[in-house]
Amino acid sequence: MSTGEAFRGLLLAGVALVFLGCRQDMHDQPKLQPLEASDFFENGMASRQLPAGTVARGQLREDVHLWQGKDAGGNVIDGMPMIDGKPIEITRELLLRGQNRYEIFCSVCHDSTGGGRGMIVRRGFKQPPPLSEQRLREMPNGYFFDVMTSGYGVMSSYANQLPVEDRWAVVAYIRALQASxxxxxxxxPSEMQEQFHHALAAASEPAAEEHH
Ligand code: HEC
Incomplete structure (x- = not known):
């Protein structure tokens, strides 16, 4: 390598270093982080306080049917509330979603059938009543929504784990569990009634036939 080449090489490296030193990253620019202290405003906070009564987009929650499972008088509702102007329909999809959430969040105590012998209960937690007992079968939908939203006795609220739509899906699934x-x-359905009668008739035929 000639001295000229070496010199040029050094020069290039020098130029590259100079440019590197000049680089300013976006994250380095002067700015204030949320909740950081600052003497710019009188109260010493970088962030401004939200005006009283500010509601985040989509969080107005004025629809008490949907958000609390209650009517204007504070009584739990039967049926399903409306979402975006349409009543929540009991579809296969909704029930599957409800089943999925129930299995994850409820079956650990209430077990997969709703009987109340989930693993946490078998390990010593208070046993909940069976979800298909007479008293609970007679409760309106809003009651189950309210239990999940506010908690009940030693059972805590599931409002943070289950968004409002999911809580209604679980309500629908509890109804399916009860019906099952x-x-x-x-x-x-009439075919199932027939099947049942056939099975019953077959079961009550004399067992002796089988020994020929
Ligand atoms: C950690 C255990 C546990 C989990 C998880 C749990 N529960 Fe419960 N649940 C209980 C217990 C215990 C009770 C009875 C509370 C009491 O009497 O103090 C109960 C009571 C209930 C009741 C009956 C209230 C009544 O009137 O008797 C309903 C309905 C219910 N839970 C629904 C749910 C649903 C839906 C979920 C899932 C989103 C869920 N629970 C998750 C433990 C649990």
Whole structure:
């Protein structure tokens, strides 16, 4: 390498270093972080206080049916509330979502059938009543929503884990659980009623036949 080349090399490296030194990152620019102290405003805070009554977008929660499961008089509602002007429909999709959330957040205590013998209970936590007991079957939908939203006795609130739509999906799933355990034969589709009668007839035929 000639001295000329070496010199040029050094010069280039020098120029590159100079430019590196000049670089200013966006994150280095003068600015104030939220909640940082600052003497710019009189109260010494960098952030301004929100005006009283400020509501974040989408968090108005004026619809008490939807957000509290209650009517204007404070009574729990039956049926399902409206979302975006349409009543929440009981679809397969809603029930599957409810089942998924129930399995994750509730079955640990209430077990998958709602019987109340979930793993946490088997390890010593207070046993909840079966979700399909008569008293709870007669409770309106809003009651279950309210239990999840506010908590009940030793059971804590699930409002932080379950967004409002999910809580309604779990309500629908609890109704399905209850129906699955306590249906009247006359409420089943006619094919199922027939199947049941066939099975019953087969079961009551003399067992002796089988020994030929
Ligand atoms: C950590 C255990 C635990 C979890 C998880 C739990 N629960 Fe409970 N739940 C209980 C206990 C215990 C009670 C009875 C509370 C009492 O009597 O103090 C109860 C009571 C209830 C009741 C009956 C209230 C009544 O009137 O008797 C409902 C309904 C209910 N839970 C629904 C749910 C749903 C839905 C979830 C899931 C989102 C859930 N629970 C998650 C423990 C739990």
């Amino acid at each position: 355990q306590m249906s009247l034969l006359s409420e089943l």
